Amino acid sequence: MRRAIAVARANLGKTAPNPVVGCVIVRDGVILAEAATAPGGRPHAEEQALRGIDASGATAYVTLEPCGERSSGAASCSLLLVKAGIGRVVIACEDPSPYAAGQGSERLTAAGVPVEIGLLADEAFATLHYQAWKDAVNGHQP
Numbered sequence: 769m770r771r772a773i774a775v776a777r778a779n780l781g782k783t784a785p786n787p788v789v790g791c792v793i794v795r796d797g798v799i800l801a802e803a804a805t806a807p808g809g810r811p812h813a814e815e816q817a818l819r820g821i822d823a824s825g826a827t828a829y830v831t832l833e834p835c836g837e838r839s840s841g842a843a844s845c846s847l848l849l850v851k852a853g854i855g856r857v858v859i860a861c862e863d864p865s866p867y868a869a870g871q872g873s874e875r876l877t878a879a880g881v882p883v884e885i886g887l888l889a890d891e892a893f894a895t896l897h898y899q900a901w902k903d904a905v906n907g908h909q910p
């Protein structure tokens with residue numbers, strides 16, 4: 769997760785209107801792929817990390833709950849993770865957005881993927897400025 773936070777940090781401040789997210793996919797202690805939300809907010813971190821790898825049975829470390837819906841109607845990151853056969857998802861912080869807000873983790877859990885929430889949550893929240901994202905979701909000026 770510390771690596772996912774560092775990967776995300778590289779794009780901090782560049783991903784509006786979306787939060788910056790880091791994703792690292794690991795199997796047997798080996799990093800298969802890692803990515804951050806792209807400048808401009810899309811594509812999402814998980815979407816990029818999953819491209820071109822066999823993630824079956826692997827663990828995804830993500831700094832923010834994977835989205836449960838896309839504003840474009842495209843496949844959500846939680847669905848992409850399920851389709852890729854991911855074995856486990858470890859999340860730092862919950863995403864308050866209506867596009868996530870529990871839906872992402874619920875979708876994973878419903879598909880039988882174990883989900884853990886809260887690993888390095890304080891560190892991710894502070895380092896990746898998620899308070900500003902929370903304020904934006906709640907209609908406050910960040």
Ligand SMILES: Nc1c(N[C@@H]2O[C@H](COP(=O)(O)O)[C@@H](O)[C@H]2O)[nH]c(=O)[nH]c1=O
Nearest residue numbers: 786789805812813834835838839865867
């Ligand atoms: N940037 C980011 C996420 N951002 C979340 O996804 C929501 C929908 O994004 P969009 O469909 O692009 O408008 C957005 O409101 C935010 O809650 N989610 C993720 O799984 N990974 C990412 O890298």
